[in-house]
Amino acid sequence: MSTVKSPFLVFQHAVPPETCRKLAEQVHVVPDVDSDGEAQPMTRNHAEAEEVLFNYLKPVIPDIEAHYGIKYRGTERFAFQQFPITNGKMAEQPHCENAVYKRKKWIRINDRDLTGVIWLKDFQDQPPFDLKKHVYGGKLEFPVYNFGFQPQVGSIVIYPACERFISLTTSVLVGELQLARFHICSDSLWIYNPEDFPGDFRTWFTDVV
Numbered sequence: 001m002s003t004v005k006s007p008f009l010v011f012q013h014a015v016p017p018e019t020c021r022k023l024a025e026q027v028h029v030v031p032d033v034d035s036d037g038e039a040q041p042m043t044r045n046h047a048e049a050e051e052v053l054f055n056y057l058k059p060v061i062p063d064i065e066a067h068y069g070i071k072y073r074g075t076e077r078f079a080f081q082q083f084p085i086t087n088g089k090m091a092e093q094p095h096c097e098n099a100v101y102k103r104k105k106w107i108r109i110n111d112r113d114l115t116g117v118i119w120l121k122d123f124q125d126q127p128p129f130d131l132k133k134h135v136y137g138g139k140l141e142f143p144v145y146n147f148g149f150q151p152q153v154g155s156i157v158i159y160p161a162c163e164r165f166i167s168l169t170t171s172v173l174v175g176e177l178q179l180a181r182f183h184i185c186s187d188s189l190w191i192y193n194p195e196d197f198p199g200d201f202r203t204w205f206t207d208v209v
Helices: 017-027 049-066
Strands: 010-011 043-044 072-075 079-083 092-094 099-102 105-108 114-119 134-139 139-144 148-150 156-160 167-169 172-175 177-188
Touching: 010 049, 010 172, 017 049, 017 079, 017 177, 049 072, 049 114, 049 177, 134 177
Parallel strands: none
Antiparallel strands: 010 156, 043 079, 072 177, 079 177, 092 167, 099 105, 114 156, 114 177, 134 172, 139 148, 139 167
């Protein structure tokens, strides 16, 4: 439970597991392979699946507005991502969702204020594994804050899209990580202020990291 206001807003089990399983099957594609025959990460849109997930996001938009002090303007299309076994390499390299680093400064290139992730599979680190439901690895990490979230099927995590929240996805060891990523914009440029979110993950929450 949060003890102070966190820059991360978590809605646990917001989407039913069975819905996530069906969506994971619906949006899955056969991955491309590189010259060494290794499966590659894939990203796609899927209008029907996006509508299903947005119907679960819509009821919590007032909570998002209140938490971050914004007026919701819209959401980019959901991007369905799948990450195969990565043989010890990061599934996704460190990146910022709305800016790039050029000429020794961060330059905002996307109209994104907040980013969200919804996992379609659940973390499990002990056999037996049901590969339609489980993944071992694929943690969403925030190196600046030295913590992250293990995949939790149906849960939504919202966080600022700016350079203070560079994220990566750790190596996938068993199964295939599937998630939906989306971006929210407010009706005016929102600037993250650390003073509005004091503390660190030890005080922000204790039961979801």
